[in-house]
Amino acid sequence: MREDDTDWFTRWEEELPSPEDLxxxxxxxxxxxxxxxxxxxxxxxxxxxxxxxxxxQANSSAEFAADSADLGSGATTTTGAGDEPARTLKRPxxxxxxxxxxxxxxxxAHLGIKxxxxxxxxxxxxxxxxxxxxxxxxxxxxxxxxxxxxxxxxGGSDPAADRLFASSPVPAHFLHPNRVPSSDHxxxxxxxxxxxxxxxxxxxxxxxxxxAHLQPPPQFHHRQIAAAAHFGSQTTNGQFSSVMASGxxxxxxxxxxxxxxxxxxxxxxxxxxxxxxGNYVEDxxxxxxxxxxxxxxxxxxxxx
DNA sequence: GTCTTAATAT
DNA sequence: AATATTAAGA
Numbered sequence: 001m002r003e004d005d006t007d008w009f010t011r012w013e014e015e016l017p018s019p020e021d022l023x024x025x026x027x028x029x030x031x032x033x034x035x036x037x038x039x040x041x042x043x044x045x046x047x048x049x050x051x052x053x054x055x056x057q058a059n060s061s062a063e064f065a066a067d068s069a070d071l072g073s074g075a076t077t078t079t080g081a082g083d084e085p086a087r088t089l090k091r092p093x094x095x096x097x098x099x100x101x102x103x104x105x106x107x108x109a110h111l112g113i114k115x116x117x118x119x120x121x122x123x124x125x126x127x128x129x130x131x132x133x134x135x136x137x138x139x140x141x142x143x144x145x146x147x148x149x150x151x152x153x154x155g156g157s158d159p160a161a162d163r164l165f166a167s168s169p170v171p172a173h174f175l176h177p178n179r180v181p182s183s184d185h186x187x188x189x190x191x192x193x194x195x196x197x198x199x200x201x202x203x204x205x206x207x208x209x210x211x212a213h214l215q216p217p218p219q220f221h222h223r224q225i226a227a228a229a230h231f232g233s234q235t236t237n238g239q240f241s242s243v244m245a246s247g248x249x250x251x252x253x254x255x256x257x258x259x260x261x262x263x264x265x266x267x268x269x270x271x272x273x274x275x276x277x278g279n280y281v282e283d284x285x286x287x288x289x290x291x292x293x294x295x296x297x298x299x300x301x302x303x304x
Numbered sequence: 305g306t307c308t309t310a311a312t313a314t
Numbered sequence: 315a316a317t318a319t320t321a322a323g324a
Contacts, residue, residue: 093314094318096317117307118307134318136306136307137316137318137319138317139308140310307324308323309321309322310321311320311321312318312321313317314317314318
C-alpha cells in the first residue's frame with residue numbers, strides 16, 4: 001500500500017508555516033494547575049496564505065499576550081512571581097509535537113548529516129527553551145526509527161508505532177546518503193522563530209481526550225478537535241518506497257563516523273523576522289493514570 | 305567537552 | 315509510552 005512519493009519535499013515546503021501563521025505568544029510559565037484552571041483560550045489564527053518564497057517579511061510580533069509577555073527571551077521562569085528559577089528547577093518534559101519534530105528534521109536535513117549533532121541541531125532549531133539533551137534524546141530515538149525503517153523493505157508497516165516520526169517525511173538523504181543535498185533541491189524557506197502556545201496545549205489536551213474517548217471540554221471547537229485528532233494519524237503518506245530496494249545503504253547518519261570538529265552554526269532561522277520568542281506552556285497530562293505529570297510543550301501553530 | 309549508544313529511570 | 319538521565323567508550 002505504499003506509493004511512491006518523490007515529491008515529498010514539495011509538500012514539505014508547502015507545509016511550512018508562514019510568519020503570519022505563527023503567533024508568537026510570549027507567556028511566562030505559570031503553574032500548570034493555574035493554566036488549566038484558567039484555561040486560556042487562544043486568539044485564533046488567520047487563514048493560511050500560500051507558501052511564499054523566502055523574503056517575505058513579517059511583523060507578527062505585534063500582538064503579545066497581555067498576560068505576561070516578558071519571559072519570552074531570557075531565562076526560564078516557572079512562576080510569574082520569581083524569575084530566577086532555571087537552576088535547580090526541573091524542566092517539564094518536552095513534548096515533541098509533529099511541528100517541533102518537523103523543525104528538527106528540517107534542521108538535520110539542512111545541516112547535512114555530518115554536522116547534525118545535538119548541539120548544532122539545537123542551535124539551528126533555535127527554539128527557546130530547547131536543550132541539547134532534549135535534542136540528543138530525540139535524535140537517538142529518531143536514529144533508531146530510521147534504522148528500523150531500513151530493516152523494512154516491503155510489506156510491513158507498523159502503523160501504530162512511530163506516529164510522531166511518521167508525521168514528517170524523512171529526507172531521502174537520511175536513507176541513502178549517496179546523494180548530496182547541498183547541490184540540489186530545496187532549502188526550506190525560512191525557519192520561523194518559533195513557537196509555543198497554548199493552542200498547542202489545548203490541542204494536546206483535546207487529542208488526549210479524543211484518544212481516551214472522553215468528551216472534550218466545552219470550550220473547544222470542532223475544528224480544533226478534528227485537527228488535534230488528525231495529527232499523528234497519518235499526514236504522511238508514502239514516504240519510503242523503492243528507496244531501500246538493495247537492502248542496505250551507507251548509514252552515514254545512522255552510524256556516525258568519527259567525530260569531526262564542530263563549527264559554528266549560523267542560524268538560518270529567521271534572521272530578521274522578529275526577536276526570538278520562546279514560550280512554553282506547561283501542560284498536564286491528563287486522562288491517564290499518570291499522576292499529573294508536567295510537560296513542556298513547544299508548539300508553533302496550526303496544522304492542516 | 306561533545307557525541308553515541310545502551311540501559312535505566314520517571 | 316514518551317522523554318529524561320546516566321554510564322561508558324570514542
